[in-house]
Amino acid sequence: MDVFFYEAFAEEEQALRTCLPPGISAGFTRDTIQESGHTGPPAGIVSIRTQSVIPPSWAAQVRAILTRSTGYDHVRTFLDDTGSCLPAGYLPLYCSRAVAEQALLLWLGLMRRIRDQTDHLPRFERDGLTGMECQGRTLVVVGVGSIGHEVCRIGAGLGMRVIGVDIVQRHGDVEYLGRDEAIPLADVIVCAMNLTAENRGYFSEALLNTTRKGAIFVNIARGEFAKEQDLLKLLDEGRLSGVGLDVYQDEAALATALRAGSQESADAVRTVLALARHPRAILTPHNAFNTVESVGRKALQSVQQVEHFLRHGEFIWNVPR
DSSP states (O other), X not given: OOEEESSOOHHHHHXXXXXXOTTOOEEEOSSOHHXXXXXXXXXXXXXXXXXXXXXXXXXXXXXXXXXXXXXXXXXHHHHHHHTOOOOEEOOSSXXXXXHHHHHHHHHHHHHTTHHHHHHHGGXXXXXXXOOOOSTTOEEEEEXXXXXXXXXXXXXHHTTOEEEEEOSSOOOTTSEEOOHHHHGGGOSEEEEOOOOOTTTTTOSOHHHHTTSOTTEEEEEOSOGGGSOHHHHHHHHHHTSEEEEEESSOTTHHHHHHHHHTTOXXXXXXXXXXXXXXXXXXXXXXXXXXXXXXXXXXXXXXXXXXXXXXXHHHSSXXXXXXX
């Protein structure tokens, strides 16, 4: 088999099948590698998303790895841990707008107290439902890459003051400040960074305690930037008025446990579920990329990556080493 696609949900599999040419043989599963029970790679090219853990022994058995995600920290960790020089590709271009709009969905839902609004419908009451408008408030976007820049553009369109935090200041239409200067100004913080070994735990409890009281924190990047137990504590203390998450600290274990129905199997799972039940939190299942437009681009670009590798032995978009 030429390529095997792990973590391919129904709509994605359908889009991939539509894009694949007749000459490429492919297999599909919605499972991660660890859920699949595969003891060896089923194809020369193994394609994953962010929740699969590649067995170290596969480094000597596959021809290449393709992650169907904009982030690639999980692939670099595998390559570093195994000392492998395997070709590895990723998809940097397919979902910037989709993910940015999910960030907007989360912060707007929190500002307008959408969970409370829907809960109040059976009583048709408005007590305790007064929300906030975006115009005139300050949005701090940490990580102003392609996704972060889209978040900045959306915030500016809503009349917000937009501040970017990034070690590389590549966009002339963004006002940049240092982290310690920007965070205390924020009404809304959106994390859109690439994960590296150096920035894990970036949003510590100490840093988030420097925000304005009542700030909203949204993470659509990687869960390793903030601990769920810290966010729950800051919500309960009133330092944060809202938390919106699409990504989680130990996402591979969390996703596997929840799909297996082991909801109380570990402290990390219990903490995420407690946060999900909090009236001032909105949690989604790493679904920010999932629009009709984005899934179509992802399928097309994944097939382009596979075709290019089979012809040339390398990818169009390679994981930076």
